[in-house]
Amino acid sequence: MRTIIIEDEKPSARRLNRLLQAIGVEVSVMLHSVEESIAWFEQNEHPDLIFLDIQLSDGLSFEIFDKIDIQSFVIFTTAYDEYALQAFKLNSVDYLLKPIDDEDLKKAVDKYQSLQPKTNKLTLDFEEVKKLLVNPLEREYKKRFTARVGQHLKIINATDVECFYSENKGTYAATLDGRNYLLDTTLENLETELSPEIFFRVSRKFFVNVDHVKDIVSYTNSRLQIKLNRFSEAEIIVSRERVQDFKLWLQ
Incomplete structure (x- = not known):
């Protein structure tokens, strides 16, 4: 071609x-x-x-x-x-x-x-x-999500989510109470649903909420590691290609 x-x-x-x-x-x-x-x-x-x-x-x-x-x-x-x-x-x-x-x-x-x-x-x-x-119009981003917990629907406020992440073909919301909820969506869909002022996609697997970042540490190969207040199930690494944009986003 x-x-x-x-x-x-x-x-x-x-x-x-x-x-x-x-x-x-x-x-x-x-x-x-x-x-x-x-x-x-x-x-x-x-x-x-x-x-x-x-x-x-x-x-x-x-x-x-x-x-x-x-x-x-x-x-x-x-x-x-x-x-x-x-x-x-x-x-x-x-x-x-x-x-x-x-x-x-x-x-x-x-x-x-x-x-x-x-x-x-x-x-x-x-x-x-x-x-x-x-002339970009003011957009309304999603303020809440729902997750099925047994026979119930759990309402999750976006502000209470420390990070969204993908694992085993599922997409999860990790919340301030230390719980991880399976959502009926994908990280690709979240790209247009989450406020870019609050959430940043640091890698193919993670979106992080800037309000819940506890620490940012230098990592191997010019990358960064993000530590959140509660989430500890996996390391959150800012991919090398996104480090510069991530630093600009934090300013």
Whole structure:
């Protein structure tokens, strides 16, 4: 498949290119600005797949689509927070939050390959996504969850959750009273349901509540270990790729 990257940060573009090469995807060209991309599309056959950064050095990448009728599938690569993720889910093959994780990248490419034989173009509502990015509306995040306990439903306030975590294909809420409740959801769903001011996904397995962090300790390989007030069933490690974003989030 013919693939291009549109990304203004050249180190990020090179890293994404290396990750794609590792899973057998060859990138034909890397573009770095709105102006350069428009000129390229005017003179070249459109690729099968575009990895598209949102914020480029000379404007939002949606300006490309104002000028060019893109005939390609799109996977967003973005550093934008959770408020826009639902729009990405609805309007693209997939989205990848920076820093891009290699397993998430492979899943996105696999998703594209499963869709590609069924249609030769994905219809995108770029105006809807752009509206959310430029003028994000105040979002209401989930304030409570329910968990089945025997014949009863337990109401769990989000503020009482120290962390959400996945284990053996289940998703759990660890609460201040030291209990762990099995929820009928996934960590992927929680990405758009939890307030990004309170919860941060430190790894593929954990979301942590900043209000219940007791200590943060340096860990091996430039990672961090988080200690919560009550939760002790497993080590909570901030993956190396997310350490910088986690530190910025804490400020």
